[in-house]
Amino acid sequence: MIDRDRLDALLARERxxxxxxxxxxxxxxxxxxxxxxxVPMTWMNKAATGLPVYAARARGSRLTDVDGHDYVDFxxxxxxxxxxxxxxxxxxAVTDRLASGGGLATMLPTEDAAWVGEELARRFxxxxxxxxxTATDANRWAIxxxxxxxxxxxxxxxxxxxxxxxxxxxxxxxxxxxxxxRPGNVGAPSDVTTTSRVAExxxxxGLERELAHGDVAAVLMEPALTNIxxxxxxxxxxxxxxxxxRRHGSYLVNDETHTFSAGPGGATAAWGLEPDxxxxxxxxxxxxPIGAYGLSEPLADLLGNRADLDLVDMGGVGGTLAGNxxxxxxxxxxxxxxxxxxxxxxxxxxxxAFADGVRDIIDRAGLPWSVTQLGARVEYRFQSxxxxxxxxxxxxxxxxxxxxxxxxxxxxxxxxxPFHNMALTSPDTTLADVAAHHEVFAAAVASxxx
Ligand SMILES: Cc1ncc(COP(=O)(O)O)c(C=O)c1O
Numbered sequence: 001m002i003d004r005d006r007l008d009a010l011l012a013r014e015r016x017x018x019x020x021x022x023x024x025x026x027x028x029x030x031x032x033x034x035x036x037x038x039v040p041m042t043w044m045n046k047a048a049t050g051l052p053v054y055a056a057r058a059r060g061s062r063l064t065d066v067d068g069h070d071y072v073d074f075x076x077x078x079x080x081x082x083x084x085x086x087x088x089x090x091x092x093a094v095t096d097r098l099a100s101g102g103g104l105a106t107m108l109p110t111e112d113a114a115w116v117g118e119e120l121a122r123r124f125x126x127x128x129x130x131x132x133x134t135a136t137d138a139n140r141w142a143i144x145x146x147x148x149x150x151x152x153x154x155x156x157x158x159x160x161x162x163x164x165x166x167x168x169x170x171x172x173x174x175x176x177x178x179x180x181x182r183p184g185n186v187g188a189p190s191d192v193t194t195t196s197r198v199a200e201x202x203x204x205x206g207l208e209r210e211l212a213h214g215d216v217a218a219v220l221m222e223p224a225l226t227n228i229x230x231x232x233x234x235x236x237x238x239x240x241x242x243x244x245x246r247r248h249g250s251y252l253v254n255d256e257t258h259t260f261s262a263g264p265g266g267a268t269a270a271w272g273l274e275p276d277x278x279x280x281x282x283x284x285x286x287x288x289p290i291g292a293y294g295l296s297e298p299l300a301d302l303l304g305n306r307a308d309l310d311l312v313d314m315g316g317v318g319g320t321l322a323g324n325x326x327x328x329x330x331x332x333x334x335x336x337x338x339x340x341x342x343x344x345x346x347x348x349x350x351x352x353a354f355a356d357g358v359r360d361i362i363d364r365a366g367l368p369w370s371v372t373q374l375g376a377r378v379e380y381r382f383q384s385x386x387x388x389x390x391x392x393x394x395x396x397x398x399x400x401x402x403x404x405x406x407x408x409x410x411x412x413x414x415x416x417x418p419f420h421n422m423a424l425t426s427p428d429t430t431l432a433d434v435a436a437h438h439e440v441f442a443a444a445v446a447s448x449x450x
Contacts, residue, residue, distance in 0.1 A: 048404075084427055085287065092333070103325060113323060115332050116328055120292060147218075158200065223266070226258035254275040255280075263344050284339070288327055291322075361442045365449070368384045378422070382397075
Protein backbone atom coordinates (compact mmCIF):
# COMPACT_ATOMS: atom_id res chain seq x y z
CA MET A 1 0.00 0.00 0.00
CA ILE A 2 2.94 2.30 0.65
CA ASP A 3 5.12 3.49 -2.21
CA ARG A 4 8.65 2.54 -1.09
CA ASP A 5 10.45 5.18 -3.18
CA ARG A 6 8.21 7.82 -1.70
CA LEU A 7 8.86 6.42 1.78
CA ASP A 8 12.64 6.56 1.26
CA ALA A 9 12.37 10.17 0.10
CA LEU A 10 10.17 11.10 3.08
CA LEU A 11 12.61 9.50 5.50
CA ALA A 12 15.57 11.31 3.91
CA ARG A 13 13.64 14.59 4.26
CA GLU A 14 12.92 13.98 7.97
CA ARG A 15 16.53 13.01 8.69
CA UNK A 16 17.84 16.13 6.98
CA UNK A 17 15.34 18.28 8.88
CA UNK A 18 16.41 16.77 12.20
CA UNK A 19 20.11 17.38 11.54
CA UNK A 20 19.39 20.96 10.39
CA UNK A 21 17.42 21.79 13.53
CA UNK A 22 19.83 20.09 15.95
CA UNK A 23 23.22 21.77 15.39
CA UNK A 24 24.34 21.42 19.00
CA UNK A 25 23.45 17.72 19.02
CA UNK A 26 25.35 17.26 15.76
CA UNK A 27 28.39 19.02 17.28
CA UNK A 28 28.20 16.86 20.42
CA UNK A 29 28.09 13.74 18.29
CA UNK A 30 30.99 14.89 16.13
CA UNK A 31 33.06 15.70 19.23
CA UNK A 32 32.59 12.28 20.82
CA UNK A 33 35.38 10.53 18.95
CA UNK A 34 36.69 8.81 22.07
CA UNK A 35 33.43 7.00 22.59
CA UNK A 36 32.99 3.67 20.86
CA UNK A 37 30.39 4.46 18.22
CA UNK A 38 30.38 8.13 19.42
CA VAL A 39 27.86 7.31 22.18
CA PRO A 40 28.23 6.17 25.82
CA MET A 41 26.54 2.86 24.99
CA THR A 42 26.27 1.48 21.49
CA TRP A 43 22.46 1.10 21.54
CA MET A 44 22.19 4.89 21.65
CA ASN A 45 22.97 4.79 17.95
CA LYS A 46 19.54 3.29 17.37
CA ALA A 47 18.23 6.65 16.22
CA ALA A 48 15.74 6.90 13.36
CA THR A 49 17.11 10.35 12.54
CA GLY A 50 20.71 9.16 12.28
CA LEU A 51 21.62 11.42 15.22
CA PRO A 52 20.75 10.72 18.87
CA VAL A 53 18.58 13.13 20.85
CA TYR A 54 20.95 14.73 23.39
CA ALA A 55 18.81 15.23 26.48
CA ALA A 56 19.41 18.37 28.53
CA ARG A 57 16.54 17.98 31.01
CA ALA A 58 13.67 15.60 31.69
CA ARG A 59 10.79 15.90 34.14
CA GLY A 60 7.61 13.88 34.34
CA SER A 61 6.47 13.03 30.81
CA ARG A 62 8.56 15.76 29.15
CA LEU A 63 12.10 15.98 27.86
CA THR A 64 14.11 18.91 26.45
CA ASP A 65 17.15 18.41 24.25
CA VAL A 66 20.36 20.43 24.13
CA ASP A 67 19.05 22.33 21.09
CA GLY A 68 16.07 23.53 23.11
CA HIS A 69 13.40 21.31 21.55
CA ASP A 70 10.71 19.92 23.86
CA TYR A 71 9.35 16.40 23.53
CA VAL A 72 6.43 14.50 24.96
CA ASP A 73 8.26 11.36 26.03
CA PHE A 74 6.43 8.07 25.41
CA UNK A 75 9.76 6.19 25.44
CA UNK A 76 10.38 6.83 29.12
CA UNK A 77 13.81 5.27 28.96
CA UNK A 78 12.35 2.06 27.51
CA UNK A 79 10.48 1.60 30.82
CA UNK A 80 13.24 2.67 33.22
CA UNK A 81 11.34 5.96 33.65
CA UNK A 82 7.83 4.52 33.77
CA UNK A 83 7.49 6.39 37.08
CA UNK A 84 8.05 9.62 35.09
CA UNK A 85 11.40 11.42 34.89
CA UNK A 86 12.78 12.38 38.30
CA UNK A 87 9.59 11.92 40.34
CA UNK A 88 9.75 14.36 43.29
CA UNK A 89 9.37 11.62 45.93
CA UNK A 90 12.34 9.73 44.49
CA UNK A 91 14.43 12.87 44.09
CA UNK A 92 13.76 13.75 47.74
CA ALA A 93 14.58 10.27 49.04
CA VAL A 94 17.72 9.91 46.92
CA THR A 95 18.94 13.42 47.73
CA ASP A 96 18.45 12.79 51.42
CA ARG A 97 20.28 9.49 51.22
CA LEU A 98 23.17 11.06 49.32
CA ALA A 99 23.47 14.18 51.44
CA SER A 100 22.51 13.00 54.93
CA GLY A 101 22.90 9.23 54.99
CA GLY A 102 25.85 8.89 52.66
CA GLY A 103 27.59 5.52 52.44
CA LEU A 104 26.32 4.52 49.03
CA ALA A 105 28.89 1.80 48.53
CA THR A 106 29.27 0.06 51.86
CA MET A 107 28.20 -3.44 50.78
CA LEU A 108 26.10 -3.49 53.94
CA PRO A 109 22.31 -3.84 54.22
CA THR A 110 20.01 -0.89 54.85
CA GLU A 111 16.54 -1.01 56.36
CA ASP A 112 14.86 0.09 53.11
CA ALA A 113 15.66 -3.31 51.56
CA ALA A 114 13.29 -5.23 53.83
CA TRP A 115 10.51 -2.73 53.10
CA VAL A 116 11.03 -3.15 49.36
CA GLY A 117 11.19 -6.95 49.68
CA GLU A 118 7.93 -6.98 51.61
CA GLU A 119 6.22 -4.72 49.08
CA LEU A 120 7.45 -6.77 46.09
CA ALA A 121 6.31 -9.95 47.85
CA ARG A 122 2.86 -8.41 48.41
CA ARG A 123 2.59 -7.27 44.80
CA PHE A 124 4.04 -10.26 42.94
CA UNK A 125 3.18 -13.12 45.33
CA UNK A 126 6.70 -14.62 45.72
CA UNK A 127 8.16 -14.05 49.17
CA UNK A 128 12.01 -14.11 49.11
CA UNK A 129 13.74 -11.24 47.27
CA UNK A 130 17.29 -10.38 46.33
CA UNK A 131 18.65 -7.37 44.43
CA UNK A 132 20.86 -6.66 41.45
CA UNK A 133 21.69 -3.50 39.51
CA THR A 134 19.97 -4.46 36.28
CA ALA A 135 17.21 -6.79 35.18
CA THR A 136 19.81 -8.59 33.07
CA ASP A 137 21.72 -9.55 36.20
CA ALA A 138 18.52 -10.47 38.05
CA ASN A 139 17.81 -12.93 35.23
CA ARG A 140 21.39 -14.19 35.11
CA TRP A 141 21.51 -14.90 38.81
CA ALA A 142 18.03 -16.41 38.94
CA ILE A 143 18.80 -18.90 36.19
CA UNK A 144 22.08 -19.88 37.84
CA UNK A 145 20.16 -20.67 41.01
CA UNK A 146 17.61 -22.70 39.06
CA UNK A 147 20.25 -24.74 37.26
CA UNK A 148 21.88 -25.39 40.62
CA UNK A 149 18.71 -26.50 42.34
CA UNK A 150 17.48 -28.76 39.52
CA UNK A 151 20.83 -30.11 38.36
CA UNK A 152 19.51 -29.52 34.82
CA UNK A 153 21.66 -27.69 32.27
CA UNK A 154 19.25 -25.78 30.03
CA UNK A 155 17.04 -22.71 30.08
CA UNK A 156 14.02 -22.42 27.78
CA UNK A 157 12.92 -19.06 26.37
CA UNK A 158 10.47 -17.85 23.76
CA UNK A 159 11.68 -17.09 20.25
CA UNK A 160 12.54 -13.37 19.83
CA UNK A 161 12.28 -12.76 23.54
CA UNK A 162 14.45 -10.20 25.26
CA UNK A 163 15.61 -10.63 28.85
CA UNK A 164 18.69 -8.42 28.72
CA UNK A 165 22.11 -9.54 27.54
CA UNK A 166 21.62 -13.01 29.01
CA UNK A 167 23.68 -15.51 26.98
CA UNK A 168 21.12 -18.29 27.33
CA UNK A 169 18.31 -16.16 25.91
CA UNK A 170 19.83 -15.29 22.52
CA UNK A 171 18.12 -18.12 20.69
CA UNK A 172 15.32 -18.22 18.14
CA UNK A 173 13.28 -20.76 16.24
CA UNK A 174 15.01 -20.63 12.85
CA UNK A 175 13.31 -20.64 9.45
CA UNK A 176 13.56 -24.45 9.34
CA UNK A 177 11.77 -24.73 12.69
CA UNK A 178 14.96 -25.67 14.55
CA UNK A 179 16.69 -23.76 17.33
CA UNK A 180 19.34 -21.29 16.14
CA UNK A 181 21.48 -18.51 17.55
CA ARG A 182 19.73 -15.15 17.37
CA PRO A 183 21.01 -13.23 14.32
CA GLY A 184 23.76 -10.80 15.37
CA ASN A 185 24.52 -12.59 18.67
CA VAL A 186 27.84 -11.01 19.71
CA GLY A 187 30.65 -13.28 20.92
CA ALA A 188 28.53 -16.04 22.39
CA PRO A 189 30.57 -18.02 24.98
CA SER A 190 29.20 -21.29 23.62
CA ASP A 191 26.69 -22.53 21.09
CA VAL A 192 23.38 -21.31 22.55
CA THR A 193 21.57 -24.37 21.20
CA THR A 194 23.56 -26.44 23.73
CA THR A 195 22.65 -24.27 26.73
CA SER A 196 19.08 -23.38 25.84
CA ARG A 197 15.85 -24.51 24.31
CA VAL A 198 13.34 -22.34 22.53
CA ALA A 199 9.64 -22.38 21.73
CA GLU A 200 7.41 -19.84 20.02
CA UNK A 201 5.23 -17.83 22.38
CA UNK A 202 1.63 -19.13 22.33
CA UNK A 203 2.81 -22.56 21.11
CA UNK A 204 2.07 -25.10 23.85
CA UNK A 205 2.79 -28.10 21.63
CA GLY A 206 6.26 -26.72 20.85
CA LEU A 207 6.87 -26.01 24.52
CA GLU A 208 5.84 -29.51 25.52
CA ARG A 209 8.08 -31.05 22.86
CA GLU A 210 11.08 -29.15 24.22
CA LEU A 211 10.32 -29.73 27.91
CA ALA A 212 9.91 -33.46 27.27
CA HIS A 213 13.71 -33.73 26.91
CA GLY A 214 13.80 -33.45 30.70
CA ASP A 215 16.84 -31.16 30.75
CA VAL A 216 15.20 -27.75 31.20
CA ALA A 217 15.90 -26.17 34.59
CA ALA A 218 13.56 -23.25 33.97
CA VAL A 219 11.34 -21.51 31.49
CA LEU A 220 12.26 -17.81 31.49
CA MET A 221 9.52 -15.75 29.90
CA GLU A 222 7.66 -12.50 29.79
CA PRO A 223 3.97 -13.22 30.50
CA ALA A 224 3.34 -11.19 27.32
CA LEU A 225 6.16 -10.52 24.87
CA THR A 226 7.03 -6.83 24.82
CA ASN A 227 10.33 -6.64 23.03
CA ILE A 228 9.25 -7.69 19.56
CA UNK A 229 6.13 -5.61 19.67
CA UNK A 230 3.56 -6.62 22.26
CA UNK A 231 2.35 -10.20 21.81
CA UNK A 232 -0.51 -11.08 24.14
CA UNK A 233 -1.30 -14.58 25.43
CA UNK A 234 -3.99 -16.59 23.67
CA UNK A 235 -6.72 -17.84 26.03
CA UNK A 236 -5.36 -20.76 28.08
CA UNK A 237 -1.73 -20.30 27.00
CA UNK A 238 -0.29 -19.13 30.32
CA UNK A 239 -2.27 -21.74 32.26
CA UNK A 240 -0.86 -24.33 29.82
CA UNK A 241 2.70 -23.09 30.40
CA UNK A 242 2.27 -23.44 34.16
CA UNK A 243 0.77 -26.93 33.84
CA UNK A 244 3.51 -28.12 31.47
CA UNK A 245 6.37 -26.70 33.53
CA ARG A 246 5.00 -28.42 36.64
CA ARG A 247 4.50 -31.69 34.78
CA HIS A 248 8.05 -31.69 33.42
CA GLY A 249 9.77 -30.52 36.61
CA SER A 250 10.93 -27.15 35.21
CA TYR A 251 10.69 -23.95 37.20
CA LEU A 252 8.81 -20.97 35.77
CA VAL A 253 10.34 -17.47 35.84
CA ASN A 254 8.15 -14.49 34.97
CA ASP A 255 10.31 -11.60 33.82
CA GLU A 256 8.12 -8.63 34.74
CA THR A 257 10.58 -5.91 33.77
CA HIS A 258 8.25 -4.62 31.04
CA THR A 259 4.97 -6.43 31.80
CA PHE A 260 4.95 -4.46 35.06
CA SER A 261 2.96 -2.04 32.89
CA ALA A 262 -0.04 -4.39 33.34
CA GLY A 263 -0.59 -3.20 36.92
CA PRO A 264 0.93 -2.70 40.38
CA GLY A 265 1.85 -6.42 40.56
CA GLY A 266 2.57 -6.77 36.85
CA ALA A 267 0.92 -9.40 34.70
CA THR A 268 1.57 -11.93 37.49
CA ALA A 269 -1.01 -10.26 39.74
CA ALA A 270 -3.24 -8.87 36.98
CA TRP A 271 -3.70 -12.32 35.42
CA GLY A 272 -3.46 -14.46 38.58
CA LEU A 273 -0.24 -16.26 37.53
CA GLU A 274 1.78 -18.53 39.82
CA PRO A 275 5.47 -18.38 38.81
CA ASP A 276 8.23 -19.84 41.00
CA UNK A 277 10.41 -16.81 40.40
CA UNK A 278 9.73 -13.20 39.39
CA UNK A 279 12.46 -11.01 37.95
CA UNK A 280 12.18 -7.27 37.46
CA UNK A 281 14.24 -4.11 37.14
CA UNK A 282 14.17 -0.66 35.56
CA UNK A 283 10.92 1.08 36.62
CA UNK A 284 10.96 0.03 40.28
CA UNK A 285 14.02 2.24 40.84
CA UNK A 286 12.25 5.38 39.61
CA UNK A 287 15.28 6.11 37.41
CA UNK A 288 18.01 4.75 39.70
CA PRO A 289 19.56 1.44 38.54
CA ILE A 290 18.11 -1.67 40.16
CA GLY A 291 17.18 -5.26 39.39
CA ALA A 292 15.48 -7.80 41.62
CA TYR A 293 14.44 -11.42 41.72
CA GLY A 294 11.91 -13.03 44.02
CA LEU A 295 11.80 -16.74 44.86
CA SER A 296 8.97 -18.95 46.06
CA GLU A 297 9.26 -20.22 49.62
CA PRO A 298 10.04 -23.87 48.72
CA LEU A 299 12.66 -22.78 46.22
CA ALA A 300 14.32 -20.41 48.69
CA ASP A 301 14.34 -23.22 51.27
CA LEU A 302 15.89 -25.69 48.86
CA LEU A 303 18.62 -23.22 47.96
CA GLY A 304 19.19 -22.23 51.58
CA ASN A 305 19.83 -25.86 52.48
CA ARG A 306 22.48 -26.36 49.82
CA ALA A 307 25.78 -25.97 51.68
CA ASP A 308 27.67 -26.69 48.46
CA LEU A 309 26.49 -23.46 46.80
CA ASP A 310 28.67 -20.45 47.50
CA LEU A 311 26.12 -17.65 47.86
CA VAL A 312 28.31 -15.38 50.00
CA ASP A 313 31.41 -15.00 47.88
CA MET A 314 32.54 -15.85 44.39
CA GLY A 315 30.02 -18.54 43.45
CA GLY A 316 28.60 -16.59 40.52
CA VAL A 317 25.61 -14.87 42.13
CA GLY A 318 25.85 -11.29 43.39
CA GLY A 319 27.89 -8.11 42.90
CA THR A 320 29.63 -5.44 44.95
CA LEU A 321 27.10 -2.68 44.28
CA ALA A 322 23.98 -4.86 44.11
CA GLY A 323 21.47 -4.03 46.84
CA ASN A 324 23.15 -0.67 47.46
CA UNK A 325 21.40 1.91 49.66
CA UNK A 326 20.62 4.31 46.82
CA UNK A 327 18.84 1.73 44.66
CA UNK A 328 16.74 0.61 47.60
CA UNK A 329 15.88 4.05 48.86
CA UNK A 330 14.78 4.89 45.31
CA UNK A 331 12.75 1.68 44.99
CA UNK A 332 11.05 2.31 48.30
CA UNK A 333 10.05 5.84 47.30
CA UNK A 334 8.91 4.68 43.86
CA UNK A 335 6.72 1.86 45.14
CA UNK A 336 5.40 3.77 48.16
CA UNK A 337 4.65 7.11 46.51
CA UNK A 338 4.83 6.94 42.72
CA UNK A 339 3.89 3.64 41.06
CA UNK A 340 0.94 3.10 43.38
CA UNK A 341 -2.29 1.27 42.48
CA UNK A 342 -4.00 4.65 42.02
CA UNK A 343 -1.23 5.82 39.70
CA UNK A 344 -1.54 2.63 37.63
CA UNK A 345 -5.29 3.18 37.20
CA UNK A 346 -4.59 6.64 35.80
CA UNK A 347 -1.71 5.48 33.58
CA UNK A 348 -3.81 2.66 32.13
CA UNK A 349 -6.73 5.02 31.42
CA UNK A 350 -4.38 7.38 29.56
CA UNK A 351 -2.83 4.45 27.65
CA UNK A 352 -6.32 3.28 26.70
CA ALA A 353 -7.03 6.72 25.25
CA PHE A 354 -3.72 6.45 23.36
CA ALA A 355 -4.67 3.03 21.94
CA ASP A 356 -8.23 4.07 21.02
CA GLY A 357 -7.03 7.18 19.22
CA VAL A 358 -4.35 5.35 17.24
CA ARG A 359 -6.84 2.65 16.28
CA ASP A 360 -9.21 5.30 15.06
CA ILE A 361 -6.54 7.02 12.93
CA ILE A 362 -5.43 3.70 11.42
CA ASP A 363 -9.02 2.65 10.66
CA ARG A 364 -9.89 5.96 9.07
CA ALA A 365 -6.77 5.73 6.89
CA GLY A 366 -7.76 2.18 5.90
CA LEU A 367 -4.33 0.83 6.89
CA PRO A 368 -3.99 -2.90 7.66
CA TRP A 369 -2.22 -2.20 10.97
CA SER A 370 -3.09 -3.17 14.54
CA VAL A 371 -2.81 -1.75 18.04
CA THR A 372 -2.05 -3.79 21.15
CA GLN A 373 -2.21 -2.64 24.76
CA LEU A 374 -0.67 -4.07 27.90
CA GLY A 375 -1.88 -1.82 30.71
CA ALA A 376 0.18 1.36 30.49
CA ARG A 377 1.99 0.18 27.32
CA VAL A 378 0.70 0.46 23.77
CA GLU A 379 2.21 -0.69 20.50
CA TYR A 380 1.22 -0.29 16.88
CA ARG A 381 2.24 -2.90 14.34
CA PHE A 382 2.14 -2.90 10.57
CA GLN A 383 0.01 -6.01 10.44
CA SER A 384 -3.57 -6.90 11.30
CA UNK A 385 -4.53 -8.95 13.18
CA UNK A 386 -1.58 -8.47 15.54
CA UNK A 387 1.07 -11.23 15.37
CA UNK A 388 0.65 -14.02 17.92
CA UNK A 389 4.27 -15.16 18.26
CA UNK A 390 7.73 -13.62 18.40
CA UNK A 391 8.69 -15.15 15.05
CA UNK A 392 5.58 -13.79 13.33
CA UNK A 393 6.11 -10.41 14.91
CA UNK A 394 9.76 -10.28 13.79
CA UNK A 395 8.66 -11.15 10.26
CA UNK A 396 6.13 -8.29 10.30
CA UNK A 397 8.78 -5.64 10.99
CA UNK A 398 9.19 -2.78 8.51
CA UNK A 399 12.35 -0.88 9.53
CA UNK A 400 12.03 1.91 6.92
CA UNK A 401 8.43 2.66 7.82
CA UNK A 402 9.27 2.50 11.51
CA UNK A 403 12.18 4.90 11.10
CA UNK A 404 10.05 7.30 9.10
CA UNK A 405 7.30 7.43 11.73
CA UNK A 406 9.84 7.84 14.55
CA UNK A 407 11.70 10.61 12.71
CA UNK A 408 8.48 12.39 11.74
CA UNK A 409 7.27 12.29 15.33
CA UNK A 410 10.64 13.38 16.74
CA UNK A 411 10.74 16.40 14.43
CA UNK A 412 7.36 17.41 15.82
CA UNK A 413 8.08 16.86 19.50
CA UNK A 414 7.02 13.28 20.19
CA UNK A 415 9.44 10.59 21.34
CA UNK A 416 8.65 6.86 21.01
CA UNK A 417 10.93 4.01 22.11
CA PRO A 418 13.57 3.56 19.43
CA PHE A 419 12.69 -0.14 19.36
CA HIS A 420 9.49 -0.84 17.36
CA ASN A 421 6.51 1.46 17.96
CA MET A 422 6.08 1.31 21.69
CA ALA A 423 4.53 4.03 23.80
CA LEU A 424 4.39 3.98 27.57
CA THR A 425 2.50 6.22 29.97
CA SER A 426 3.77 7.45 33.34
CA PRO A 427 1.75 8.92 36.21
CA ASP A 428 2.58 12.33 34.67
CA THR A 429 1.42 11.52 31.15
CA THR A 430 -1.76 13.43 30.33
CA LEU A 431 -4.55 13.22 27.80
CA ALA A 432 -3.05 16.39 26.31
CA ASP A 433 0.19 14.46 25.73
CA VAL A 434 -1.83 11.74 24.02
CA ALA A 435 -3.63 14.33 21.87
CA ALA A 436 -0.25 15.80 20.88
CA HIS A 437 0.86 12.37 19.68
CA HIS A 438 -2.36 11.74 17.79
CA GLU A 439 -2.22 15.03 15.93
CA VAL A 440 1.30 14.33 14.69
CA PHE A 441 0.67 10.63 14.09
CA ALA A 442 -2.41 11.41 11.97
CA ALA A 443 -0.35 13.83 9.89
CA ALA A 444 2.41 11.23 9.49
CA VAL A 445 -0.09 8.64 8.31
CA ALA A 446 -1.64 11.15 5.88
CA SER A 447 1.82 12.00 4.51
CA UNK A 448 2.32 8.37 3.51
CA UNK A 449 -0.46 8.69 0.98
CA UNK A 450 0.87 11.90 -0.54
C1 LIG B 1 11.82 -8.13 29.74
C2 LIG B 1 13.17 -7.57 29.98
N1 LIG B 1 14.00 -8.18 30.84
C3 LIG B 1 15.22 -7.71 31.10
C4 LIG B 1 15.67 -6.58 30.50
C5 LIG B 1 17.05 -6.08 30.79
O1 LIG B 1 17.00 -4.93 31.54
P1 LIG B 1 18.38 -4.14 31.85
O2 LIG B 1 18.73 -3.49 30.55
O3 LIG B 1 18.03 -3.19 32.92
O4 LIG B 1 19.37 -5.14 32.27
C6 LIG B 1 14.86 -5.90 29.59
C7 LIG B 1 15.32 -4.67 28.91
O5 LIG B 1 14.70 -4.15 28.01
C8 LIG B 1 13.58 -6.40 29.33
O6 LIG B 1 12.75 -5.81 28.46
